[in-house]
Amino acid sequence: MTMLLLRRCLSGKNYCRRFSTTQSHFSDRKGLVLGVFEKEGEEGHHLTETAAGFDQSTSGKLSELLKISGPSLKKGKSRLFYGLHEDFPCVAVVGLGKADTGVCGAENWDTSKENIRAAVSAGCRLLQDLEVKHVEVDGCGDAQSAAEGAALGLFAYDQLKTKKKTKVTTKLHGSADSTGWAKGVVYAEGQNLARLLMEGPANHITPTTFANIIEEKISSSAQQVAIHKRSVAWIEEQQMGAFLSVARGSEEPPLFLELHYNGSPDNTQAPLLLVGKGITFDSGGISLKPSQSMDAMRADMGGAATVCASVITAAALKLPVNLIGLAPLCENMPSGKATKPGDVVKAKNGKTIQVDNTDAEGRLILADALCYGHTLNPKAIVNVATLTGAMDVALGSAATGVFTNSDWLWEQLHKASVVTGDRVWRMPLFQHYTRQVTDSQLADLNNIGKYSRSGGACTAAAFLREFVTSPHWAHLDIAGVMSNKDEVPYLGKGMSGRPTRTLVEFAAGLAHGN
Structure with a gap:
């Protein structure tokens, strides 16, 4: 029996292929990730x-096979075994690296948690490829991270394909930390909602x-989130001239989405305000983008997607905190009605803006949203x-760039990102950059600044600061983390939904008294 199992183990993927004709045998049974x-x-x-515990139930067969199947299983690597247990025809064993590595100051994350997410996602995908529909997962000492790895790793946007990926249900193997597992599932589902919105084609995801979709998600889960869909008439009434200047080039009407979650038992608690850029497609407007990779601009509403997903996730977790999410939604398109380079528009707070580049539109819609947000008296x-x-050039996909006027706010965001592994990095808000956007020939501000190619992420942040009076404000530029190739192993290729989990963890930290 040992030699038979060894031959099966050593044959690896080839052995899996030989079983392709009987994969229905696996699909009706359960797989296991250890x-x-x-x-x-x-x-x-x-x-x-x-x-x-599983090894003991198999009379030590798992240990024996691991010893004779090759070198040590390194971090992120995996092996498949068959026939070890009658309840689990397939067992994926995954390498977690060194135990108890914890927080790494150099990497700015908890290495143990990241290793667990990556390893569990790899194991789940292996079993999904075998069309196993039910997978039980080892909590690996951190059930929340294991659940996040499983749910994030199994996500696939195939809504518009005829042939779809096998839908896999996962559960915790045993009951070591069922509460942590359930929490991890909710965190991951929040990020997957953002990924779903970001990945959808622009003709399917209009404002x-x-x-x-957000309204349906709230209704179907019976969450205590109030939703307001503000029309063009309301936007005009609010005198959001900067927002309207972007929207006017498209046939799709703009919409201002507002979500309220009141989870704090103290009704007088000031809310945390989250504001997300919601350009559902960005052509650049009259300042037209190059055609190459323009299709990725369907995800230019990633800010709105992560903000709305974060509010919904906080509600699902029943966090004792008050949250408001704002999302100005529109398309940026060229037409006879579109804003022209050199035009001057007026924002809600009365400041005039010279629009020298219509492809720098996100800051225009955020300017009006930030002005409106201040009227809601937020804590931060x-x-x-x-x-x-420019943010992608500066940091790539390693971290979200954070510009903030508040050390306290930075510390809370950074602390949350260490836990989630979805990192943030602080960027400068020098007056050096402010002078570049306030030196405008025709108006109070220029939307691209004096030296358009130098410090672009910093001048954009300086522009937004001109619409902020709150002492606790942070701007997260997520252009570099919008999509994933293979940098984050548990996300796979496509739109990332980052940094949804960091925003949720940040809100949870505030809820619990930080």
Whole structure:
């Protein structure tokens, strides 16, 4: 029996292919994902508590096969075993790296949590490829991170495809931390909602359909979130001239989405305000973008997607905090009605703006949203936007750039990002950049600044600051983290939904007294 199992183990993917004709056998049964740690300073494995229990139930067969199947299972690597247990025809064993590595100051994240997310997602995908429909997952000592890895790793946008990926249900193997697992599922579902919105083609996710999807999500889950879909008439009444100047080039009507979640038992508690850029497609307007990769601009509403998903997730978690989410939604298109380079428009607070580049439109719609947000008397304001290509140049996909006037707010965002692994990095808000946007020939402000190609992310943040009076404000530029190739192993290729989990963790920190 041992030699038979060994031959099956060593044959790896080839063995999986031989079983392709009988994958229905697997799809009706359950798969299992187990974790193993590397031993310090030597070859071999150290089983997690759950894996050790499974090994005992198989009379040590798992340990025996791991010893003779090759070198130590390194971080992020995996192996498939068959026939070890009658309840689990397929068992994916995944490498978790070294145990108890914890927070790494150099990387600015909790390495253990990240290793668990990456390993569990890899194991779940292996079983999904075998068309296993029900997978149980080892909590690996951190059930929340394991649940996040499983749910994020199994996400696929195939709504518009005839052939779809196998839908896999996951659950915690055993009951070590069912509460942590449930929490991780909610966090991941929030990010997956943002990914769903960002990935959708622009002809399917218009401002109106975006708002309808959010409304349907709130209604179907019976969450205590009030939603207001503000029309063009309301936007005009609010004198949001900057927002309207972007929207006028499109046939799709703009919409201002407002979400309210009152989770605090103290009705007098000032809310946390989240504001998200909602350009459902960005052609650049008259300052037309190059055609190459313009299709990715369907995700230029990533700020709105992450903000709305964060409010919905906070409500699902029943966080004792008051949250307001704002999302100005529109398209940026060229037409006879579109704003022309050199035009001057007026924002809600009365400031005039010379629009020298219509492709710098996100800051225009956020300017009016920030002005309106101040009327809601928030405790703090965080706006999120795929704002500048310069942010991608500066940080790439490693972290979200944060510009803030508040050390306290920065500390809370940074602390949250260490937990989630979805990192943030502080950027400068020098007066050096403010002078570049306030030196305008025709108006109070210029939307691209004096030196358009120098410090573009910083001048964009300086522009937004001109519409902020709150002492606690942060601007998150998420252009660099909008999509994922292979940088974050548990997200796969496509729109990332980042930094939804960091925003939720940040709100949770405020809710629990930070």
